[in-house]
Amino acid sequence: MTKLFVVGTGPGAADLVAPRARAAVEASTDLVAYGLYLELLGDVCDGKTHHDLPLGEEINRARLALDLAASGKTTALVSSGDIGIYAMATLVFELLDRQLQGQEDQPEWLDVEVEVIPGISAMQAGASRVGALLGHDFCTISLSDLLTPWQTIEKRIHSAGSGDFVVSFYNPVSKKRDWQLNSARDILLQYRPAETPVLLGRQLTREDESIRIIRLDQLDAKDVDMFTLVSVGNSESRRIVNGSREWVYTPRGYRKKL
Amino acid sequence: MTKLFVVGTGPGAADLVAPRARAAVEASTDLVAYGLYLELLGDVCDGKTHHDLPLGEEINRARLALDLAASGKTTALVSSGDIGIYAMATLVFELLDRQLQGQEDQPEWLDVEVEVIPGISAMQAGASRVGALLGHDFCTISLSDLLTPWQTIEKRIHSAGSGDFVVSFYNPVSKKRDWQLNSARDILLQYRPAETPVLLGRQLTREDESIRIIRLDQLDAKDVDMFTLVSVGNSESRRIVNGSREWVYTPRGYRKKL
Structure with missing residues (x-):
């Protein structure tokens, strides 16, 4: 099984991060996120491989997360707020949709188990x-x-x-x-x-x-x-x-x- | 100081309750909530005085929470979801507003320090x-x-x-x-x-x-x-x-x- 957590970590304060979000990050070996979001999470990110991409590279960030998970690495795609609200979650499903329609050539994506974890929005x-x-x-x-x-x-x-x-x-x-x-x-x-x-x-x-x-x-x-x-x-x-x-x-x- | 926490505990799952919400319940001696919401919170409610009122008694629930806090008891008014979204938080402020306008006779309410803690909504x-x-x-x-x-x-x-x-x-x-x-x-x-x-x-x-x-x-x-x-x-x-x-x-x- 390959697993991708799609995780919202809330508005910023550490004590507004849901335990489920923290546990997902903890269970992952690879994190895809802006550096700042991970700083807010603190020690739980230590020892994980951190993948960052410049602002504006949202689509490639979602691709990277799916690729990592498909390669067998338990991966968390992380954003602040609620990742389902104006954020990365929808891009993951847009990419899966494209694969299902034959517009991508990444059949291994379809074997990834995706779990979305909501967060408190701004x-x-x-x-x-x-x-x-x-x-x-x-x-x-x-x-x-x-x-x-x-x-x-x-x-x-x-x-x-x-x-x-x-x-x-x-x-x-x-x-x-x-x-x-x-x-x-x-x-x-x-x-x-x-x-x-x-x-x-x-x-x-x-x-x-x-x-x-x-x-x-x-x-x-x-x-x-x-x-x-x-x-x-x-x-x-x-x-x-x-x-x-x-x-x-x-x-x-x-x-x-x- | 008298304190009223107005707390949303998220959609239901224990690991979607923000640590700040749990800590607020823990710091309180008195809880005003439907019984069901407290069941979802588990042990953290043990030993607290639990005040319940029938469904439909939302306004009196908010009054009771303000009264308890004003009497010196650290109190948490609790609902599931986000207590700021279609829930009890707005009633607390509506009551304070009425007091400020002289439509209530509870000046002690105005000394209560109110803290609202959001939660993940349905x-x-x-x-x-x-x-x-x-x-x-x-x-x-x-x-x-x-x-x-x-x-x-x-x-x-x-x-x-x-x-x-x-x-x-x-x-x-x-x-x-x-x-x-x-x-x-x-x-x-x-x-x-x-x-x-x-x-x-x-x-x-x-x-x-x-x-x-x-x-x-x-x-x-x-x-x-x-x-x-x-x-x-x-x-x-x-x-x-x-x-x-x-x-x-x-x-x-x-x-x-x-």
Whole structure:
């Protein structure tokens, strides 16, 4: 049997890594991951062969993980957050799909036993740090237009607005992606109030975590980088201040019943 | 200092409980939770005072947790999944909000230090068990119309359809809620193909877990109960079969680039 673990290690803090994720890394001889993710895991990675590839090489990283596992090495493909959410897991299955369709020539991949282990995603870490921002219906939208046309993303932001979903933007900005977040803000402002609370959570649950709560009309791409989660409340989300502590929560429904 | 932990313990499996969640329960003298959730946690609950309230008493459960913490007992309010997603966390903040607005008479609540600890939610557990269903933009919709008018929910399902989000339905059915899921299916069928893959995940990651992958036009409320997560793929989600193993994944984007 050849085995590939596809593992999400949560937002960053060591004590938010699920024991199942840690055990999978421990059971592996080979790890495919960015170096930073493994640093967050600590000693459990010692003595394992570490395979890294430059950013942007996601497809080759998934190929490498399948190749290693197919060669008989128990392998873990690791990312932070939930590896099933905008991350590597889907690429593994896309490659298997291509093999099944005869578009790849790696029949040995099909003998690999794949196990996906979910993790706590950034939106959850962010919501918990400020209260309960995800208390009612929500959606996630990636602002990366590398693989999805901007027209599709734009339509989706309109849908999030008309449906009054709490919206978490993943991949909100990058070096080359600087106007999309402001455009997204302007679309949402057509549907919800200017004072709608917005969470900017940078390096969530890590040592250099920073958290800001702002108004939707204050959201600006220049205050956001690729380590920042942006979550926008719905029209009922409330920002409350208790002494020095500030919270944001989204009520469960649209009619109060307390 | 008085302390209230608001803790999500993940979908069910003991090794998907974050160490931080377990430590919070361990540090508490009083636990407010359904009995079942504590059973899943095991020994760590031994020797603690356990407070339970009937289903439907969510608001009083949150009040009780705040009262206990305010009285000086380190308390954990516990739910399965992510307590910040359709769960108790938002009620705690709603009560604090009411106190701040003078609608409650419990000033001692405002001295409680509240810490929310997120957990892996059912949609994540479900997606991981079948592959990578949440690989691209997704949303969650609760079909409970106790606190949200059906018209609002209906509009939201249309938005999820027009935005082509992967959709996870929480609270899909109950004893009294039997037609909403079929109505939701019919709305989504206006936007995506009949063969769109749908995951029915019951008791995910627990001993009696059952998982079915069906087509959207086969979705029927009679096959779903309150322990079932229903996740509907987007128009690009793919169901693949490799020998005896079946997977569903949602590609990262809308243009292939492999």
